[in-house]
Amino acid sequence: MGPGTGFAGEVKASMARVGKRIDGFRAVLAAAMALGLVSGLSLTGCVTDATPTEDPALVALESGEALLDSGDQAAALAEFERAIAVNPELSTAYLGAGDVYRRTGNYQAAEERYRAAAELQPDSFRAQYSHGLSLQLLQRATDAIRAYLRALAIEPGDFAANLNLAIAYLSMNEPGQARPFAERAVDARPDDGPARINLAATYSRLGRHEEAVVEYQQAAELTDLTPPLLLGLADSLGRTGRYAEMAATLEQLVRVEPSAAAYERLGSAWFRLKAYEDALRAFRGSVRQDEDYYPAWNGIGVCLLNRYLWERGADERIRSAAIEALRRSLRLKRNQPRIVELVRRYG
Numbered sequence: 001m002g003p004g005t006g007f008a009g010e011v012k013a014s015m016a017r018v019g020k021r022i023d024g025f026r027a028v029l030a031a032a033m034a035l036g037l038v039s040g041l042s043l044t045g046c047v048t049d050a051t052p053t054e055d056p057a058l059v060a061l062e063s064g065e066a067l068l069d070s071g072d073q074a075a076a077l078a079e080f081e082r083a084i085a086v087n088p089e090l091s092t093a094y095l096g097a098g099d100v101y102r103r104t105g106n107y108q109a110a111e112e113r114y115r116a117a118a119e120l121q122p123d124s125f126r127a128q129y130s131h132g133l134s135l136q137l138l139q140r141a142t143d144a145i146r147a148y149l150r151a152l153a154i155e156p157g158d159f160a161a162n163l164n165l166a167i168a169y170l171s172m173n174e175p176g177q178a179r180p181f182a183e184r185a186v187d188a189r190p191d192d193g194p195a196r197i198n199l200a201a202t203y204s205r206l207g208r209h210e211e212a213v214v215e216y217q218q219a220a221e222l223t224d225l226t227p228p229l230l231l232g233l234a235d236s237l238g239r240t241g242r243y244a245e246m247a248a249t250l251e252q253l254v255r256v257e258p259s260a261a262a263y264e265r266l267g268s269a270w271f272r273l274k275a276y277e278d279a280l281r282a283f284r285g286s287v288r289q290d291e292d293y294y295p296a297w298n299g300i301g302v303c304l305l306n307r308y309l310w311e312r313g314a315d316e317r318i319r320s321a322a323i324e325a326l327r328r329s330l331r332l333k334r335n336q337p338r339i340v341e342l343v344r345r346y347g
Contacts, residue, residue, distance in 0.1 A: 057087035064096050073100050091120040091127060098130055107137040118147070125154040129161050141168045159188040163195055166202060175205035186215075193223025197232070204236050212236040227257050234265055243272045260290035267299045279303055294332035298339060301325035305346060323347045 064079030077100040083093035098113035111134040117127040132147030148165040152158065163185035169178035182199040189195055200215035216233035223229070230253040237246040247269035253262045267282030280303040286296030304322035308315065326343050330336060 055087075057083045057090050057093070060086065061090060061093050061096065064093070068096065068100065073104060076100055089120060091117045091124065094120070095127060095130060098134065102130075102134060102137070107134055110134040111138060118150075122150075123154060125151050125158070125161075128154065129158070132161070133164065136164060136168055139171075141171050144168045145172075157184070157188055159185055159192070159195070162188065163198060166198055170198070170202060170205065173205075175202050178202045179206065191222055193219045196222065197229055200236070201232055204232060204239075207239075209236040209239040213240060213242075225252070225256070227253060227259065227262065231261060231265065234269070238265070238269060238272070243269050247273065254285070258285070258289060260286045260293035260296060262286075263289060264293060264296045264299060267296065267303075271299070271303070276303055276306060292332055294329040294336075297325045297329035297332070298336075301329065301339075301342070305342065308346075319346060 060079045060083035064076045064083065067073075067076035067079060077097060080093050080097040080100065083090055084097065087093070094113045094117035098110045098117065101107070101110035101113060111131065114127065114131040114134050117124070118131045121127050128147055128151035132144045132151060135141075135144035135147055145165060145168050148161050148168065151161045152165065155161070162181045166178040166182035166185060169175070169181070179202050182195070182202045185195045186192070186199050196215045196219035200212045200219060203209070203212035203215060213233065213236045216229060216236060219229055220233070230249055234246045234249045234253070237243075237249060247266060250262055250266035250269060253259075254266060263282050263286035267279045267286065270276070270279035270282055280300065283296045283299035283303060286293055287300070290296075301322045301324075304318050304325065308318040308322060311318070313319070323343060323346060326339050327347075330339055330343065
């Protein structure tokens with residue numbers, strides 16, 4: 001057998017024939033591509049260089065979220081609104097727009113956007129809660145309560161929803177309705193000072209002042225000693241007969257942030273402790289803060305009447321000053337039967 005014969009020769013001949021076919025296919029393929037009949041093909045398989053068309057609404061939504069994260073609220077809002085225009089069913093775009101409107105103080109527009117999101121996604125906690133928050137900011141407490149209840153039906157233990165729902169009920173003077181939600185908020189975050197202040201205010205409105213004192217005291221350990229906290233604590237201390245602690249609390253308050261209300265309550269505490277001169281000084285401090293704060297004029301009048309009676313009418317000027325203070329109070333607020341009676345009796 002010579003070279004190129006036998007089995008080896010047959011293999012080489014077969015390979016040569018295959019090579020010629022491949023070369024021919026390449027030539028045909030090149031011609032087809034030149035004519036625009038085929039695009040993006042290779043010998044390893046059929047692939048395409050084209051990318052799928054992106055959803056313009058989602059592109060705008062993602063752009064809006066990125067812009068909002070970067071702090072560019074105006075540009076973010078434009079993108080969210082563009083997403084809504086492209087796809088009116090895109091609930092997350094309504095939420096994004098609502099967030100921008102709320103942050104910039106346009107609560108009416110925020111409510112409209114959040115409402116649309118809540119209607120598109122009734123099972124979305126975020127949509128229902130955000131709608132409730134916008135309603136509360138618009139002082140539409142009844143509607144806010146309904147929205148918060150829908151949110152809590154989805155996530156019953158949420159801290160913010162329970163807290164804000166309790167606040168909404170309190171704003172409608174319904175402390176009994178507020179109580180379970182105020183308690184749940186504290187259960188969710190026991191170390192949150194504002195939540196404890198809200199629970200204390202709820203207990204106070206229910207007449208449960210011992211419990212209110214406990215909550216106010218715990219809040220005082222968790223947050224700054226703000227005037228509302230100290231005033232609330234002082235009131236509940238007074239309602240439980242702890243007048244010395246009430247006075248000490250109010251002395252602290254008037255040093256930090258004096259006000260007509262703080263001085264007047266301080267006067268009431270000293271009066272109940274029979275420290276009448278201290279009480280009179282506090283009441284006068286109140287009207288120096290606000291000449292139209294009628295409870296302080298009542299305090300001045302009662303203190304002066306007491307002095308007049310102790311001295312058995314020795315100084316008519318004291319009686320006259322007392323009646324003038326009481327009459328000034330009545331000019332500021334007419335419907336005060338007890339004060340009217342004092343003026344009638346001693347005037």
